[in-house]
Amino acid sequence: MDDIDRTIINRLQEGFPICPAPYQRVAETLNISEQELLERLQILLDSGILSRFGPMFHAEHMGGALTLAALKVPEDNYDTIAETINAFPEVAHNYARKHLLNMWFVLATETPVQIQQVITQIETQTKLTVYNMPKIQEYFVGLKLEA
Amino acid sequence: MDQIDRAIISASQAGLPLTPEPYQSLAEQIGISTDELMQRLIHMQEQGIIRRIGAIPNHYKLGYKHNGMTVWDIEDAYIDELGKKIGALDFVSHCYHRPRHLPDWPYNLFAMVHGKSAAAAELQIQQIADLLGDHCRAHEVLYSTRILKKTGLRIKNNVPS
Numbered sequence: 001m002d003d004i005d006r007t008i009i010n011r012l013q014e015g016f017p018i019c020p021a022p023y024q025r026v027a028e029t030l031n032i033s034e035q036e037l038l039e040r041l042q043i044l045l046d047s048g049i050l051s052r053f054g055p056m057f058h059a060e061h062m063g064g065a066l067t068l069a070a071l072k073v074p075e076d077n078y079d080t081i082a083e084t085i086n087a088f089p090e091v092a093h094n095y096a097r098k099h100l101l102n103m104w105f106v107l108a109t110e111t112p113v114q115i116q117q118v119i120t121q122i123e124t125q126t127k128l129t130v131y132n133m134p135k136i137q138e139y140f141v142g143l144k145l146e147a
Numbered sequence: 148m149d150q151i152d153r154a155i156i157s158a159s160q161a162g163l164p165l166t167p168e169p170y171q172s173l174a175e176q177i178g179i180s181t182d183e184l185m186q187r188l189i190h191m192q193e194q195g196i197i198r199r200i201g202a203i204p205n206h207y208k209l210g211y212k213h214n215g216m217t218v219w220d221i222e223d224a225y226i227d228e229l230g231k232k233i234g235a236l237d238f239v240s241h242c243y244h245r246p247r248h249l250p251d252w253p254y255n256l257f258a259m260v261h262g263k264s265a266a267a268a269e270l271q272i273q274q275i276a277d278l279l280g281d282h283c284r285a286h287e288v289l290y291s292t293r294i295l296k297k298t299g300l301r302i303k304n305n306v307p308s
Binding site for chain 2: 008015020021034041042044045047050051055061063068070082086092096097099104105133134137138139141147
């Protein structure tokens with residue numbers, strides 16, 4: 001990753017235009033060619049430096065629902081449980097964290113009622129209690145990490 | 148949202164095509180004009196269905212190895228006032244009021260911090276603690292040790308039953 005990659009990452013976290021040739025427009029502001037921007041983006045995605053590039057959807061505004069949930073997973077079963085959890089398409093993120101509650105995942109479903117259905121399925125399959133922590137209030141969401 | 152909007156979400160949730168005319172590619176896939184696709188994207192942005200179009204970095208790979216989910220037990224009467232203050236800090240990426248699960252989980256305010264060093268993260272956490280002052284009864288920091296999964300939203304291209 002060089003300075004141009006860093007500039008691309010920082011610039012593209014701020015947003016991307018909606019116009020017929022958006023990469024061309026962004027490339028101009030970065031003083032590189034459209035071709036170079038596309039190639040570098042592909043490499044950043046392939047290497048996993050970028051996990052995604054595209055629209056970020058707001059589940060609740062689509063009529064869907066989101067929640068944060070946690071599990072106390074026994075250490076010797078950890079990877080198996082992670083596989084079980086990750087196999088649910090409704091699991092958008094899943095993180096291992098250092099705590100008694102050591103697995104934290106975000107569920108995104110198309111309707112609010114599905115949240116509880118997925119939680120019930122997870123509890124049945126893992127035989128663990130899901131600590132459901134839906135948001136009561138959002139004060140800020142706006143991740144921008146300087147590359 | 149109608150069926151076309153759903154088709155747009157379904158076609159773009161894995162990412163935007165890396166081709167000179169990405170919206171045209173999506174429009175062709177869905178069977179609408181590029182103009183209609185762009186109008187709909189703009190409309191979905193205005194409605195908040197799309198938060199933004201952009202890049203999501205893997206924070207570990209950018210050197211942010213100290214990602215702390217800080218959790219705080221705040222007096223209920225002060226949660227909104229303090230939540231807004233913590234959310235306004237420039238290093239906090241997400242800030243939410245969430246329910247407690249007593250007795251195991253007494254925390255109701257969540258704020259994510261990201262540091263390139265343990266010291267940087269600690270400094271951020273201390274700033275939050277200072278702002279919360281006496282209204283905070285206890286807190287913990289849960290550092291992530293591994294990303295087990297990280298994808299965007301996934302919806303199926305059909306009407307939910």
